[in-house]
Amino acid sequence: MxxxxxxxxxxxxxxxxxxxxxxxxxxxxxxxxxxxxxxxxxxxxxxxxxxxxxxxxxxxxxxxxxxAQVGPSRLMEMFEVMAELEGMCGRLAARRADSSDLSALATAQGECRAAAEANDTDGYYYANERFHHAIYQASRNGFLAEQATLMHRRLKPYRRLQLRVRGRLQTSLAEHDGILAAIERGDAEAASSLLKAHIIIQGERFGDLVANLAEHSA
Amino acid sequence: MxxxxxxxxxxxxxxxxxxxxxxxxxxxxxxxxxxxxxxxxxxxxxxxxxxxxxxxxxxxxxxxxxxAQVGPSRLMEMFEVMAELEGMCGRLAARRADSSDLSALATAQGECRAAAEANDTDGYYYANERFHHAIYQASRNGFLAEQATLMHRRLKPYRRLQLRVRGRLQTSLAEHDGILAAIERGDAEAASSLLKAHIIIQGERFGDLVANLAEHSA
DNA sequence: CCAGATCGAATTGTATACGAAATCGTTGAC
DNA sequence: GTCAACGATTTCGTATACAATTCGATCTGG
The missing domain is CATH 1.10.10.10 (Winged helix-like DNA-binding domain superfamily/Winged helix DNA-binding domain)
Incomplete structure (x- = not known):
C-alpha cells in the first residue's frame, strides 16, 4: 500500500x-x-x-x-487554447525541425499506424502521445514544449475515452499523415491549421460527450 | 515588519x-x-x-x-508563446467582444494615452496592464484569459524596465490604437497579427537588453 | 604537499501538535 | 412547524520538533 x-x-x-x-x-x-x-x-x-x-x-x-469540475464550456475553452498551442508547435516545427526531429516524428507515426492496424486503442493512445510530444520537441522552443505538455496532461483524462469512438482511430491516423507531410515539406501554415483542426475536432466531439453526461447526471 | x-x-x-x-x-x-x-x-x-x-x-x-535564471534564449521562447496567446486573445476579442468589452478597452486605452502624454511611465505601465487585461476578458474564453494573465505575470519583471526606452511609450500607444481599431471593426486576423507583433517587439528588444546584461555580468 | 575519506554542521523533507475558522447538529423561540 | 442562533465537532492553516540528506571542513595516508 x-x-x-x-x-x-x-x-x-x-x-x-x-x-x-x-x-x-x-x-x-x-x-x-x-x-x-x-x-x-x-x-x-x-x-x-x-x-x-x-x-x-x-x-x-x-x-x-x-x-475541479470542468463543465462543457470550460472544457471547450481549454481545447481551444490547446489547439492554438499545438498549432503553434506545428508551425514552428515545420520551420525548425531537423533530421532527428523528423525521424522521431516518422517513428512515432509508424507506431500509431501499427497500433491502428491492430485496432489497439491503448497502444494508439500512447503512440499518439509520443507523436504529439515529438511535435512539441520539434518546435525548438523549450518553454512552448513545456506548456504544451502541461496542457496535454490536463486534458489527458478527457481524452482517454475519446479514441474508443468508432472510426476515430483511422481518422486520427489520417490527420497525422497530413500533419507529418506538412511539417516534412516545411509548410508552416498547413501544419498549424491541420493541427489546430486535429485538436479542435477532439474538443468538439468531447464537448458533445460531456454535455451528454451532464444531461444524464443533472 | x-x-x-x-x-x-x-x-x-x-x-x-x-x-x-x-x-x-x-x-x-x-x-x-x-x-x-x-x-x-x-x-x-x-x-x-x-x-x-x-x-x-x-x-x-x-x-x-x-x-530561476532565465537566459536570453529562454526569455525569447517565453515571449514567443506570450505573443501567440495575446494574438489569440485579440483574434477572439475581435469576433466576440460585446459593447461593454469595447468600452472597457477604449477606457483603458484612454488612460494609456493620458499617461503617455504626461510622460508617466509608471502610470502607463499600469494602464497598459489594464488594456491587455481588457483584451483577455474580451476574448470570452475564461481559461485563455487565465493563461494569458499568468504569462503576463511571469514576464512582468522583464517588462518593467522596458518602457523607459526612449520613444517606446509613443510607439506602444500607436500600436494599441491599431489593435483597438482592428478589434472594434471585427478584423480578427489584423487584431491577432498586430498584437503578436506588439509583444514580439518587446521580446526582441528585451532579448537584446538581457544579452547585454549577460555580457556584462559574465 | 596533495588526494581521499570521514566526520560534523547546516538545511531540507516529514511528522506531529496546536490554534483558528467553518460546517453541522442541536436547541430554543416565535 | 419553521427559522434562527448558538455550541460542539471537524477540518484547515501554522508552528514546532524530528529525521534524512547534502555540503563543507578537517584529518589521515601516500
Whole structure:
C-alpha cells in the first residue's frame, strides 16, 4: 500500500483523479488522503497545492480542496487554447525541425499506424502521445514544449475515452499523415491549421460527450 | 515588519524577486525567508512551491530553492508563446467582444494615452496592464484569459524596465490604437497579427537588453 | 604537499501538535 | 412547524520538533 517510495505523490494523486477514483467536485480530505497514501498531511498539502496551481483541483481557503469540475464550456475553452498551442508547435516545427526531429516524428507515426492496424486503442493512445510530444520537441522552443505538455496532461483524462469512438482511430491516423507531410515539406501554415483542426475536432466531439453526461447526471 | 496580515505571501516573494531584492540564481534559504517575513517555514515552503510551479524559482530536491535564471534564449521562447496567446486573445476579442468589452478597452486605452502624454511611465505601465487585461476578458474564453494573465505575470519583471526606452511609450500607444481599431471593426486576423507583433517587439528588444546584461555580468 | 575519506554542521523533507475558522447538529423561540 | 442562533465537532492553516540528506571542513595516508 505504502509502497513505491521515491515515487512522486503528486503524480499518484493526479493519476487517481484522472482514473476517476475521485470524481469531479468531490471533496479531498487531507487526513483521509494522508492515511490512504501512508504519509502525513504535509506532503499531501504540497501535492494539492501543486495540483491547484495546475488547475486540477480547486483550493478554497478554510474550505478544503475539491476536484475541479470542468463543465462543457470550460472544457471547450481549454481545447481551444490547446489547439492554438499545438498549432503553434506545428508551425514552428515545420520551420525548425531537423533530421532527428523528423525521424522521431516518422517513428512515432509508424507506431500509431501499427497500433491502428491492430485496432489497439491503448497502444494508439500512447503512440499518439509520443507523436504529439515529438511535435512539441520539434518546435525548438523549450518553454512552448513545456506548456504544451502541461496542457496535454490536463486534458489527458478527457481524452482517454475519446479514441474508443468508432472510426476515430483511422481518422486520427489520417490527420497525422497530413500533419507529418506538412511539417516534412516545411509548410508552416498547413501544419498549424491541420493541427489546430486535429485538436479542435477532439474538443468538439468531447464537448458533445460531456454535455451528454451532464444531461444524464443533472 | 511582520505587518500586512492577510496579504498573500506568494505575492510578496514574487514582488521581491521582480524588484531585484533576490537576484537570479540566488539561493533562497527557507529559514531566512521565514524570519524575514515573520512566519514559520511552512507557509514559506508553500509559497516557494507555487512559485516553482509557475517557473519563477527552481526547486531542487534536498538542495534548496534558487531564483530561476532565465537566459536570453529562454526569455525569447517565453515571449514567443506570450505573443501567440495575446494574438489569440485579440483574434477572439475581435469576433466576440460585446459593447461593454469595447468600452472597457477604449477606457483603458484612454488612460494609456493620458499617461503617455504626461510622460508617466509608471502610470502607463499600469494602464497598459489594464488594456491587455481588457483584451483577455474580451476574448470570452475564461481559461485563455487565465493563461494569458499568468504569462503576463511571469514576464512582468522583464517588462518593467522596458518602457523607459526612449520613444517606446509613443510607439506602444500607436500600436494599441491599431489593435483597438482592428478589434472594434471585427478584423480578427489584423487584431491577432498586430498584437503578436506588439509583444514580439518587446521580446526582441528585451532579448537584446538581457544579452547585454549577460555580457556584462559574465 | 596533495588526494581521499570521514566526520560534523547546516538545511531540507516529514511528522506531529496546536490554534483558528467553518460546517453541522442541536436547541430554543416565535 | 419553521427559522434562527448558538455550541460542539471537524477540518484547515501554522508552528514546532524530528529525521534524512547534502555540503563543507578537517584529518589521515601516500
Amino acid at each position: 505504502s509502497g513505491k517510495r521515491g515515487f512522486v505523490l503528486r503524480d499518484a494523486l493526479e493519476n487517481d483523479i484522472a482514473m476517476g477514483v475521485f470524481k469531479a467536485g468531490e471533496r479531498l480530505d487531507e487526513a483521509s488522503l494522508a492515511q490512504r497514501f501512508g504519509v502525513s498531511r504535509t506532503p499531501i498539502r504540497e501535492a494539492l497545492l501543486q495540483l491547484a496551481t495546475t488547475g486540477l483541483v480547486e483550493l478554497r481557503p478554510h474550505r478544503g480542496a475539491v476536484v | 511582520s505587518g500586512k496580515r492577510g496579504f498573500v505571501l506568494r505575492d510578496a516573494l514574487e514582488n521581491d524577486i521582480a524588484m531585484g531584492v533576490f537576484k537570479a540564481g540566488e539561493r533562497l534559504d527557507e529559514a531566512s525567508l521565514a524570519q524575514r517575513f515573520g512566519v514559520s517555514r511552512t507557509p514559506i515552503r508553500e509559497a516557494l512551491l507555487q512559485l516553482a510551479t509557475t517557473g519563477l524559482v527552481e526547486l531542487r530536491p534536498h538542495r534548496g530553492a534558487v531564483v
